[in-house]
Amino acid sequence: MSVSMLLAVVLICAAVFYVLGNRRAIGVSGGDSRQLHSRPNYYGILAALWFAIPAIAVIVVWQVLQGHFLEGGIVDSLPPDVLERSADQVRLVVATIKSLAFGGIASGVEPYMLESAAGYRSAHGFSQTLMSIMSLALGLLVAGTTVARITPQTRARNGVERIVKAMLIACASLAILTTAGIVLSMLFETINFFKTVPLSNFFFSTEWDPRFSSAGRDGGDTGQFGMIPLMVGTMYVAFVAMLVAVPIGLLAAMYLAEYATPKFRATAKPMLEILAGIPTVVYGFFALVTVGPFLRDTGDIMGLDIDARSVMTAGIVMGIMIIPFISSLSDDVITQVPRSLREGSLGLGATKSETIRKVIFPAALPGIVGSILLAASRAIGETMIVVMAAGVAANLSGNPFEPMTTVTVKIVNQLTGDNEFTSPQTLVAFALGMTLFVITLGLNIFALHIVRKYREQYD
């Protein structure tokens, strides 16, 4: 039985146990459900959960462990001369056998492989059958006991509550563990990178020039991995974007929240939010064919030499992209400021704009900073607009009308390059990602600190 089939069977059985639990509860109550501690359907849910959870747990654990044991079986079946080869090559042989077993096409097939593949295939089939039996048997056992033990006093409601809580905790931990996993894997690759390239080269060099060759392997020059031009580019573009988005976004939010009629707000807000839904490649296009040439032509008129691809172009277009993050979220927090504060201020003879500036804005500050942070992290992480509007050339310059590039662009560049995964040219992507992560994290912590210090809390 395949895993998906098995899962379907488990769900059907769980449904059956729902009905059984339900019936049994009504049965033990003598037909009067008021005698029961919980409503009958809770007994059904309890039984169904106690079937599904053990059964699925068996499947998950089995799938995780099975690969390891079956591969061990393949290795055992290999002829001794193959085993003498290097570990990498043995792994290749094992992979070939696995793909052969399921009708895959492989090159370099030798007779002993076919034999192993057949063995693997039957072992795999046996394992799957065993898993199905174990899984269903455990489910039946646990759920059966649960149903058999139902009495009118059984606290099924509390039991379901506990299971629900456990599932919520499991999901929350999964999210946290995933984050931790991502960070850790980045960290290990970063450490690998710094084994070949010195820290000073990465952090303090202003030259970005990773040679696209296996130079590092041959003991030759590994190239220059100075991240400063990229980091400066990232910050510069994000800064221009924020310069565009923060004032426009905030003022738009204030208008929407405080001045606009409900009818206008109801149409304008979704329209602003559409801006956030446009794919960034479309923005890049817009930068390339409209904003860039416009800036260049304006420069021509004023006698300036402006590149169509520049920090300015990318920043402006990115700023437009992130306006809705600021305006929409800020509008929400501004409208959440209690009406009583507004009336208190207006009742003292303050004008609307005084009320907004001095009472509403400070009260809404934490949420507003939150929206700005979200926009900033979008700006820092944006790649496509930069590629199209500011170019891919690493360049260290203070002039916003020159092309530059950013960290994320180079991460894509390095990872999609034609390099071996273990070469510093690829690994540098992880070091860049890690650095960016640390910087944005620091930015967030700093902003949180500021907010906590200056916020005016209403209850």
Added chain:
Amino acid sequence: MSAVETNIQSETVVPPQTATPSNVAKMRGRDVCVFYGEKQALFDVNIDIMEREVTALIGPSGCGKSTFLRCLNRMNDVVDICRVTGDITLDSQDIYDRAVDVVHLRARVGMVFQKPNPFPKSIYENIAYGPRIHGLTRNKAELDEIVETSLQKAGLWKEVKDRLDSPGTGLSGGQQQRLCIARAIAVAPEVILMDEPCSALDPIATAKIEDLIHELRENYTIAIVTHSMQQAARVSQKTAFFHLGNLVEYGETEQIFTNPKDERTQGYITGRFG
């Protein structure tokens, strides 16, 4: 000025006007009708709010007391669907006239709300807010002075003088409401409107606010909405009874409570409905 001195002053130096109310109508409503969209909430209300007196507005919930009170400083302007007809005057000037600056009007006619609504700022900043936006002071010393006298007038100075920098929202409910009164006083209004200022407070805090209203009457004209018959009897000189958007009866508080002319008033104050 220390707190002790102030107390002596308020006991010895009696402002000359207090002995007799001036018998002048500070605010006057004539044929006031209010509509929320299609729905009419007030019908032809005629009332005089006398200078340096406390006028109590009583009546069952939803009868339009708050609505009327909010007409007096045009807080209803904030409500989009609200429309007011008729004349309301302050010192004989129509407050709904185009020439009247609503911001200026609200500085002259202050408001205290049902639920204490201190700004989430420090106690000092709460009081200083009004004087700052109206430019009432030339320097910090004058502002400090206003903050202190306002808090003194609101009877809060002694309790908060050592923590002017702590947030106003950290005070107890009664203190918050007195802070809001102090905040209203700080802009030197002529009329103070109070919409059920004690409904969220315990009896002791309520008694303090009532004492305060007594003192404030010496210098301000006050209109207060209240749900409590006893409170109206204790603090007011004039009482207006509203019912279903009509001003049913208006007169001396004593007369309203001892000898009401309308049987609806009679019914309400004896607790038969409302």
